[in-house]
Amino acid sequence: MRKNRLSITWAPFYASLAVISALGLFIGIFWTINEYQAYKESIDNIINNYNNQYQSRVREEVNSATDYIHYSLQEELAQAEEDIRKRGQVAYTVASHIYSLYKNEKDIAELRKMVTEILRPIRWNDGQGYYFAGRIDTGTMDLFADEPILEGKGSKEIISLTGVDIMGMAQEIIQKKGAGLFSYDLLKPNYPGRIYFKRAFVKYFPPFDWFIGAGVYRNDSSYLVQDDAIKQLQNMTFGDGGEIFIFRFNGTIICSRDEKLLGRSITSLKDSKQHLYGEELWRAGVEGAQEGFVTYSGYRKGGDLPRQKLSYVRAYPELGWVIGASSYMEEMEQAIAAETETYQRISFRNVFMFIVLFVVAVILLLFSTYFYSLKIQRGVQSFTNFFRGAADSNEKVEQNELEFIEFEDLAKLANQMVDERIQNEKLLHKDELRLDTLLGLSMMDTSIQDKYDFILERIVQITDSDQGYIALVNENQSYTTLCAYVAAKRQRPQLNNEIHLSAPIAEGGLMARAVLKRDAILDNNCRLIGARDVYPYHAIPHRHLDVPVYNNGKIVMVAGVCNSSSKYNQSDIRQIKMLLEGMWMHVLKKCAEEENSRLEKQIISVSEEERSAIGRDLHDDLCSHLTGVELLSKVLHQKLEKEDSSQIKQIGTIRDLIRDAIDKTRRLSHGLYPVHIVEYGLKSAIEELVVEVKNMFRVNCLLEFQGNTEEVNSETVIHLHYAIREAVFNAARHGHPQNIYIDVRFDENFFIQVRDDGCGFQEGHYRKGLGFYTMEYRAKMMGAQLNINSEPNNGTTVTISGMVD
Template identity: 45%
Template sequence: MRRKPKLSLSSAPFYVSILVIIALGAFVGLFWSLHEYQAYQASIDNIRGNYQSLYRQRVRGEISRLVDFIEFERTQAYAETEDEIRQKVQTAHTIASHMYRFYGDELTSETLRAMVAEILRPIRWQNGKGYYFAGLVSDARLELFADDPYFEGKELSIHTDQRGNPFFAGIIELVVEKGAGVIHFDLEKPAFPGRYFSTYGFVKYFAPFDWFIGAGLDIEDTQTLLREEVLSRMRDLRDGGVEVFAFRDDGTIISYDDEIMVGRSIREVFDDAGAASGALMLAAATGPEKEGFLGYRGTGRDSSQSGRRLAFVKTYDEWGWIIGAAIGMDAMERAIASETATYRQISFRNVAAFVVLFIIAVGLLLYSSYVYSRKIKAGLILFTDFFRAAADSNIKIDRQALVFAEFEELGVLANQMVEDRVTKERRLMRNELRLDTLLRLGAMDKRSLQDIYDFIVQRAVLISGSRRGYLAMVNSNQRYLSLCGYVDEQRADSHSRLPHNITRAVDEGGLPALAVQRGRPLVCNDCAIPAHQTFPYQRTGDYHCDVPLLDGGRVVLVVGVAGGGEPYQEADVRQLTLLVEGMWLHVQRMCAEEEMARLERKIIAVSEEERNTIGRDLHDDLGSHLSGVALLSKALHKKLETESPERAAQLGAIRTLIQEAIEKTRRLSRGLYPVHVVEQGLAAALEELAHEAEQLFVVRCTLEIADICQGLDPHIAAQIYFIAREAVFNAGRHGAPKRIDIILACTAEGGSVQVIDDGCGFDEKDGKKGLGLHSMHYRARAIGATLNIVSPRHGGVSVHMSWER
C-alpha cells in the first residue's frame, strides 16, 4: 500500500504563515471593527449624555422658574394683605384713641371698650373676609371677635389650631414683647366643625384699655385666586417644546396639556409604549427625595414630535401640588442618526484602505516565509544528523552550531531532558525513601514518641535534600507550639540538635508560627528572612519550606526543612505532607491503642478487685453462717430420727436446701459465677432484676420479652445480664426515673436488649469519663456486641445492645 506523503517540516512554516496571516488579518479586522464600534458607542453615549444634561437643566429650570413665580406671587399677596390689615388696625387704633381722648374722663374703661367694640364689629372688607378682634392682655380674654361672637368672653388658652397649639396665646406674648406684629393661625369655627380656616392678621397694643386690637383676614379665597393665577401662568409657559403640568399629591390632575385629563387621576396616564408613566411620576414625587426625572415615549403638543420624552416632577408641599415639566428629545435622536451616518462613511473608507494595505503586507510576509523556510530546512538537516549521532552517546548539543533561536532552544531542551531524567530518578528515590520511612514507622510501636519525631525529622531532611529540619507540635487553642525535633547536618558539635520541647507563643514562634497563622504550606526561596523570624534555625540566608498539618480544621503540627541546594517546589511540599500525615495517623493509632489498653487494664483491675471482695465476703461471712446452720440441722436431724421420723424427713429436706445454698455460695465465692443466669436463664434473671430494682429504687420497672433466648452461651448471657444490671442501677442511682423498661428480643441470628428510663439523663461528654460506661463497653466488646448509649435533650437514657450468634 502506497503511503501518503507527509508534509515537510521545512515547508510547514510557509503554509502555516499563510493561515496565520489570514487569521491575523481576520483578528485585526475584528479588533478594529470592535474598536470602531466602541468609539461609535462612546460618541453616541457622549451625545446622549450631553443632550440628557441639557434636557434635565431645561426642565428643572422651568420648574424652578415656576416655583419662584409661585413664591413671588405668594409673597406679594401676603405683603399686600399685611399692608391692608396694618392700615385697618391703625384705623381701629385711631378710633380707640379718639374715644379715650373724648370720653376717658367721663366713662369707665370697660364702657369705652364696649363702645369701641361695637363700632368695630360691623366693619368688614375683602368681601366680608376681613374683620376686627380685640381682647384684654391682663385677663387673656377676647372681648371682640367680629367674625364669630362665639369666641368673645373666652380665655385665649383654650383655643388651639389643627396642630394642637394655642393660637390666641401667642398674641399676648407678641404684644407684650414687641407691642405689635403679624400673626398667622388656623381657626376652627363652631359652625364648621373639623374645618380650619387659614387666617392672616396683625395686632397692636392699646395701653389705655390694656387691649390688643387686631385685624384678621381669611386668606383661603386669596390662596384660591393665587392658585388659579398660577395655573393660568402654567398654561402660558407651554413654549419652546416644554410642557408644564401639575397634579395634587393624591394624583388628581389640575393642569395638563390635554384639557380632557384635568380632574382625572395621573395614574390613568400611559405613554405610547403602554407603560404607566403617570404612576411613575407620582411615585417619584412622593418618594424620599420628593422629586425625580422620568423618561418615557410619548407625543407632545406637536404630533410630529412623537418619540422619547423626559419629564421632571417636584413636590410643592405648601399647596400639596406636584409640578412637572416634559420635553421632547427629538433633537438628540436626530444628532445620533447624523453621527451614525458619519461613522458609516468613515468606516467604509477605512475598510477599503485596510484591504489594500493587508494585501501588500500578505505578499511581503509570504515572501519572507519562503526564504526562511529554506533556511529552516538546512537547520533541520543539521539537527537531525546531530541526533542520529547523539542517540547512542551522552554528549550534549553544541548550541553554537545552530542558526535559529528555536533550534538553540531545542538544544537546551535536549540537554535539559538528560537533567530531568536525573531529577526524576532522584524523586523516585525520594518516594522509595518515604515509603520505607512509613514502613519502618509501622514497626516502631515499641518506640517512644520522641524517637518517632526524631526519626521523621531526619527522614524529612533526607527526602527533601535539605541540611536542616524541625518538627513542632501546636496546642489545641493554636496559641503555643513546642519544638519536638530538630536536625542540623552541618553542625557536628553539641548544638546540632536543639533541646526538645522548647515552647513558644505563636506570636514569637518564627517560621512554624507563620505556617500556623497562614494555615497552608509556606515556601520561601528568596532568602529574605528577618533575623527575629528564623526560629528554630540559627542563621538566615537559606531556602526554607514549612508545611502545617491540619486535623479537624486546626493545625496540629508543623514540619519544616531548610538549606536545600535548590529552591523548594510543590513536589517537596507534597512529599513532606504525605510524610507527616502518615506519621500523624501512626501516632494517633498508638495513642488510641495505649488509651484502650489503659482503660481495659483499669476495668479488669476494678472488676477483679470487686469480685475478690465479694468472693471473700461470701466465703467468710455467708459461707460460715450457712455451715453453722448445716451442723445444727445435722445434729437436730439425728435427734429427730428416733423421736419423730416424719419431722426428721422434713428436716432432711431443709438440710438438702442448706447444702445447695452452701454449694452455690462456694461457686459464687470461687469466681462470682452468675448462678441465677446459668440455671434459670437470661429471661428469668432479667425478671428478677426488674423486681429487685422496684424494691431498691421505688420505681416501676417492666420487662418485655419478644422471644426467649434459648441455647445462648452462659458467658454471653452473663455479660448481657451484667450490662443490663449496670444500666438499670445507673438509672436508679443517678437519673431519678419514674419508669424503667427492659426489652429483650432474640432471633436465630442474634438478639438485643434495651434499657430505657425517663429520668433526667446525663451529659454524654461527662458520662464517657465514668467507670460504669467503660465497663459496659468493655463487656460488650468482650462478647463482640454493639453498644449504643443515648441521652436525648428532653431527658432520659436509652441503652441498646445487640449481638450476633
C-alpha cells in the first residue's frame, strides 16, 4: 500500500525528468561530437596550409643556400682558370723573349735551361701556383717547380711516382688545340697516401718543342671558398627564427648558429621530448632520395616553453654535405590557439543556450507534473507524517532525506546494524589487541616486572582508561602487593595519600574490595570520597573497574582501571580477566621453567657427586685389592717356578687377567672421578682420553689445544671434559671413522669442536639419544651453545662455544 501510494505520487515526475534528462544528454553528446569533428577539420586545414607554407619556405632557403655554394665554387673555379691562363701566357712570353734575344748566340739546350731557371722560383697564390715545361718529342719533363723530383723523368716514371699521366694529358691538349686547361689528382712522392687536386694550363712553344704550363693547387682555394660560404650561411636568418645548418655525410655539424653544436654529431641531438630528431635529419639527408622534412619540438632562445619546429634537409654530394634549413612554426600554433579559443567561445555560448532551454523545459515539466500529482500527494501526506513521527529519534539515517516510504523500516534496521557493527568492531579490536599482548608477552625476554608493566599498559589501552594498577594477593588473602601502576595523564583533585607497595586488606582500597567481594567490581558512578577508598589512585575516579583472578580457587591477582571515556561493561571485565589469566599462566610457566632448570642443575650435580664417589671407590678400594691380588699371584708364580713348572702357564694367565682388570678399573675410575682433571688440567685429561680411544677403538685421534685453562672455573672444565668425552666416544662407537679431530681453544671465549670422517646420520636422529641430552644439559649449565651438524657419509661435527667464566 505504501509503496503504491508513493510510486503513484512521484512516478510521473521522475519518469518525465528521466526522459528530459536522457533527451538532453543525447542531444548534448550528438552536438559535442559534431562540434568536435568540425573543430578537428578546421585545425587539420590550418595545419595543412601552414605546413605547406613552412615547407615551401624552408625548401626555398635550402635551394638558395645550395645555389650560393654552387655559385661560389663555380666563381672560384672560373677565377682560378683565368689566373692560370694569364700565368701560362706570362711563361710563354718569357720564353719567347729569351728566345728572341739569344737565339743567335746560344743553342736550344742552353736557351731551355735559361728559361727553366727563370721560371723555377716564380710562385703565386700564396705559393700554390708554379710553372712546369716538358718536351713533346721525347716526352721528358724539363721543369716541374713544385716537384723537382719529376724533372728529367719520362712519362712512365712520372706515372709510377704520381699515379697520373701528366705528360700524356699535356701532349693530348697540344696535339688537339695547341693550348688548354686540364685537371688531375696528384699523388706526391714525398707525401704518400695524400692526394692533391690540381688545375693546369699548357701551351705549345714551337722553338723549344715544349709545352709550357702553369699549375695551381685547388684544395686550399676550394676550402677557403667553403669556409667563406659556411660563415655567410651561418649568419643567415629568415622567417620566425629560421636558420641554415650544414653537416657532413658522417653526421658532423659544420655550420650552425649555435656554436655549441659545431663539431658534434647530428645524430645525438634530442628535442624537448627526448626524441632523437637529429638521427631522422641524418637519415633523410643521406638515405633514399637524400632529402626530406622532419618535425620536432625545441626551445626558443629565452623561451620557457617548447615550440614546434620544421626542418628540411637535402644532400650536396659534390662536397659530401647535407644542407638544411629550420624554422619555428609558432604562427601555426598561434593560429591553432586562436581557432581553439574561437571554438571554445562558440561552444560556451551554445552550451549556455542549451542549459537555458533545458532548464525552461524542466520547469515546464515540474509545473505539468505538479498538477497531476497534487491530489495524490495530499492523500499520502497524512500517512507519511505518521510514519515519520513514529521513527526512533536515535536513527542514523535522516528520514527527511528518504525518497520512498519503503526505506524507513530499512533505514531503521540499517542503523541498528551499524550500531551492532560498531560495537562488534570495538570488541574485535580489543580481542586482537589482547591476543597481540599475549603473543608479545610470550616473546618478551625481560624481567617479570617489565611484563607486569607491559600487561597493565595494554589493559589501560584496551579499556580506554586513564589510570590502572596490578596487585598480587598473598596466600592467606590478607595482604595485597602493588606490582604495576599507570598514573593519570590528567589528574582530578588530589587526595592526601601516598602509594604503598604492600597493604593489608583493611587498607587495600579498591584492591581489597575486589578481594573481599571475590568478584569484579564495576562502578560507572563512583561516590568514593576517602583516601583509603580510592587506593592506589591519587585522585577520586568518576568510574572504575576492578577484576580479581583466581588460581586453584584462590585470588592471586587483582587488576583495576579507572576514568574510561565511556562506561565500563562486561566486555571489559572479560578482556581484563582473560589477559590476567594468560599472564598468570605465563608467570607460572616461567617459574616452572626456572624450577626445572634448578632441578636439572641439581640432578647433574648429584650425578657428578655419585660418579666421583664410585670413581674414588673403584680407584681407592677395588684397584688396591686387585693390585694386592696381582702381587700375591706374582709371589705364587715365583714359588711355582721352583717347584712345579706345569702350573706356571695357568698362573701367568691369571696374572694377565688381573692386570687387565686393574687397567680397566683405572680407566673406569678416571671416567667417573675427575680428580685427574682438577690436578693435571683439562689438556692432560684430553690427551689421556686420546690415548684411551686409540687403544680401545683403533682409530686415529688428533688433538689441537690452544690457550690456558688455569683461570677457568673448575666446574666448567669438568663439564667440558665430559662433553668432549661423550662426543668422542659417540663418534668412535657409532660413526666408525678413520680419524677423529679434537680442536680446543681458550681466550676470552672457549671453542670446542669434535669432528670425524665417519658414516654420519640424518639430521635430527641425534636428538633421540641420551648422550645428546647429557651434552645439552652440560652446555646449558655452562651457558654455552651446542651445535651438531651431520650428513650421511660426510661425518659429524659437534661444536660447543661460550664465554669463559
